[in-house]
Amino acid sequence: MKKWSVSQTISILTGVTVAMMIGLIVLRRLFGQFMDKTAWELSVELIAVIAIVTMNKYWLHVPLSYRWQTHGLFWNVCWLGLLLVFINGGVFIGSYFVNTKFVPGIEAVVMSLLVGFYEESFFRGIILGQLVHNFKGRHRIVNAVLVSSVLFGLMHAGHFFDNFGQSGINTTLQIGYAICLGVYFSAVTLRTGSLFWPMVMHATFDLPSFYLEFAEHANILSGSMSGEELMISLVSDAVHYLPVLLIGLWLVRKSQLAEIHHANQAWVN
Incomplete structure (x- = not known):
């Protein structure tokens, strides 16, 4: 792992995030010229996976664990995420039976796995690990969680410029709830x-939207909103995602630091 100052760490990782975002925008626009939407989305995500694996192997060398066994009390840490899995999995299954389209279902599963692998490996693995490694002081864990989550939200700003067909207001809302989810996913990573x-x-969180997108050939976040619809969306997102953020912060509270250090010794030392 790289040993940088705090300011260097934030600057370099922000630069890497922006570079990744720009690269994805360019690839989406380029591939969109000669591929259908499903093909270029899958192709770009596959390239992103290869890019982050290569970057970590030959440059950053952040230790990443993908074992299913966990440290600590699994259910105490993961109950909220598992609830999201069951809810969103149920939405996917319900959407599948309504649409009864097999191929888009397979495409959505592959897309969700690619996105889940590359974004979690990048933000909750490489970036969070490097931040934890280089941050100091009693608030190092919380600060690392917050910075990595803000960068995760920033990455979604790329939808302002790519050809996903996502509206600006929906992209802004997505940045907000991505930060909240990022805090919780970071907490789960550190605790397990x-x-x-x-x-x-x-x-699993992404699966229903990808299925509906591939089955209906439309982005469910493409529509504009009236003032009333925007207010409803803001309230709905606050009700749904602020508790997720707060639970994430609770999971990395001071009393849990010893367990976090034990579970992530390669990052902390």
């Missing part, structure tokens, strides 16, 4: 010492 469960939670 593994990226496996955040990957499963993330992939």
Whole structure:
């Protein structure tokens, strides 16, 4: 792992995030010229997976764990994420039976797994690990969680510029709830010492929207909103995602630092 100052760490990782975002925008626009939407989305995510694996292997060398076994009390840490898995999995199954389209279902599963792997490996693995390694002081864990989650939200700002067809207001809302989810996924990673469960939670969270997108050939976040609809969306997101953020922060509270250090010794030392 790289040993940088705090300011260097934030600057370099922010630069890497922006570079990744720009690269994805360019690839989406380029591939969109000669591929259908499903093909270029899957292709770009596959390239993103290869890019982050290569970057970590040959440059950053952040130890990443994908074991399904976990440190600590699994149910106490993961109950909220597993609830999201069951809810979103149920939505996917319900959508499948309504649409009864097999191929888009397979495409959505593959897409969700690719996104879950690359985004969790990048933000909850490489970036969070490097931040924990280089941050100091009694608030190092919380600060690392917050910075990595803000960078995760920033990554979604790429939808302002790519050809996903996502509206600006929906992208803004997505940045907000991505930060909240990022805090919780970071907490699960730190408490379990593994990226496996955040990957499963993330992939399942994305699965219904990808299925509806591939089955209906439309982005469910493409529509504009009236003032009333925007207010309803803001209240709905606050009710749904602020508790997720607060639970994430609770999971990395001071009394849990010893367990977090034990589960992530390669990052902390």
